[in-house]
Amino acid sequence: MQKLIVGNWKMNGLGAALDEAQAVAAGLGAAAARVGICPPATLVERMSRALAGTLVAVGGQDCRAEASGAYTGDVSAEMLADAGACLVILGHSERRAGFGETDALVAAKTEAALRAGLEPIVCVGETLAEREAGGALAIVTGQVRGSLPAALAGRPFAVAYEPVWAIGTGLTPTLEQIAEMHAAIRAELVATLGEAGARAPILYGGSVKPANAAEILSTAEVGGALVGGASLKASDFLGIIAGA
Numbered sequence: 001m002q003k004l005i006v007g008n009w010k011m012n013g014l015g016a017a018l019d020e021a022q023a024v025a026a027g028l029g030a031a032a033a034r035v036g037i038c039p040p041a042t043l044v045e046r047m048s049r050a051l052a053g054t055l056v057a058v059g060g061q062d063c064r065a066e067a068s069g070a071y072t073g074d075v076s077a078e079m080l081a082d083a084g085a086c087l088v089i090l091g092h093s094e095r096r097a098g099f100g101e102t103d104a105l106v107a108a109k110t111e112a113a114l115r116a117g118l119e120p121i122v123c124v125g126e127t128l129a130e131r132e133a134g135g136a137l138a139i140v141t142g143q144v145r146g147s148l149p150a151a152l153a154g155r156p157f158a159v160a161y162e163p164v165w166a167i168g169t170g171l172t173p174t175l176e177q178i179a180e181m182h183a184a185i186r187a188e189l190v191a192t193l194g195e196a197g198a199r200a201p202i203l204y205g206g207s208v209k210p211a212n213a214a215e216i217l218s219t220a221e222v223g224g225a226l227v228g229g230a231s232l233k234a235s236d237f238l239g240i241i242a243g244a
């Protein structure tokens with residue numbers, strides 16, 4: 001199956017950065033992985049127009065569970081879809097930690113994404129303290145259980161395993177640790193969603209770079225990558241995609 005490689009630009013990117021997205025689209029080979037870029041909400045519509053007709057999908061980085069209403073500053077899944085998005089990242093650790101997002105809220109946002117026809121990428125991952133205490137597998141499989149609604153069965157979606165301690169730090173788990181966690185996530189997905197859980201790609205995220213992408217992407221049960229910092233420069237992101 002084609003790998004799914006998604007860039008998370010976080011709160012980076014003004015209009016001029018659309019050139020980088022266009023350079024990614026221009027540099028994709030025919031046999032490339034499935035590729036997406038999730039820019040800040042302000043760029044979703046412009047990037048969707050700029051990349052129309054290319055192989056690069058555009059996504060949001062979060063959405064509100066409600067479709068509309070008095071939620072100052074928030075963006076709904078319907079709004080992202082209306083702006084041209086087809087993907088949305090949900091439950092990123094920066095939102096779980098910084099905005100108090102619980103598994104139940106992430107599940108509600110995932111249902112909203114499905115309602116709007118977006119493909120959700122649901123993030124899970126343990127902190128360093130949780131790993132050092134020996135609780136990583138239980139924490140992450142618990143997040144999978146709590147954050148993925150039954151409504152996902154039969155719909156396209158992905159899970160992203162992102163150890164919090166590997167995000168933006170240059171640290172990565174060993175390939176054995178990645179394989180162990182992805183196997184545990186797969187087992188949990190199958191237990192909760194059956195056949196749909198057996199097919200969904202499980203992405204790895206956390207300090208993926210051109211230099212380590214190929215070995216991470218060839219690890220068992222790694223169905224792609226969610227890439228932060230290295231997705232901001234087309235040459236780096238293309239280097240990662242080349243490892244798929």
Ligand code: PEP
Nearest residue numbers: 167168205206207228229
């Ligand atoms: C992320 O925040 O989703 C991420 C994977 O970041 P980085 O690649 O910069 O570690």
